[in-house]
Amino acid sequence: MNDAAFWDKIAPKYAQDPIKDMAAYEYTLGRTKSYLTTDDHVLEIGCGTGSTALTIAPHVRNITGTDVSPGMIAIANEKAAQTPNASFHAARAETVARGHGPVDAILGFNLFHLVPKAEDIFADIHRALPKGGYFISKTPCLADPSIGVKRHLFRAMIPPMQWIGKAPTVRFFTQVELEQAIQFAGFEVVEAGNFPAISRYIVARKT
Incomplete structure (x- = not known):
């Protein structure tokens, strides 16, 4: 099962699932808004069913959400019926930033551990932004020592789950590796923190 098919399959349930750590979500959402x-x-x-984009929409001129899953995008477009400055379309993360523009900020939440070549996407995002533009992301760092022995359990569980179609592509970053990859793409990290502990929130600016 490819990644688009996997996310299409779980889209209805995903749309209904509650946010696991609302305090962390609201905090990073507030920090994100402060830069826009x-x-x-x-x-x-990687907008999923559009909840974050629609929350941000009243604070910006317009927002475009993209996701690999047409099923996720269909739900997002239904939810966006009363939000004229938000639009959604299906596209692979690897191609979205190439030639997309003009944009002042690019967001990617809970995405970059789910794509095989995040470093290439970071480079495309850097090219798409103007000088001073913001790249804001939040990424589970599943290989980080701070997670403890759970990181070994994650690694062991993923391959059999992928084999039976219960897991998508998963990349195992440490926090240091993630930040270094973003900096290598040409960004300056201006804010970073763990919200929750497993996820690294990074605000980076194109210099």
């Missing part, structure tokens, strides 16, 4: 203005054109890669 009502004049900004924003792109979100």
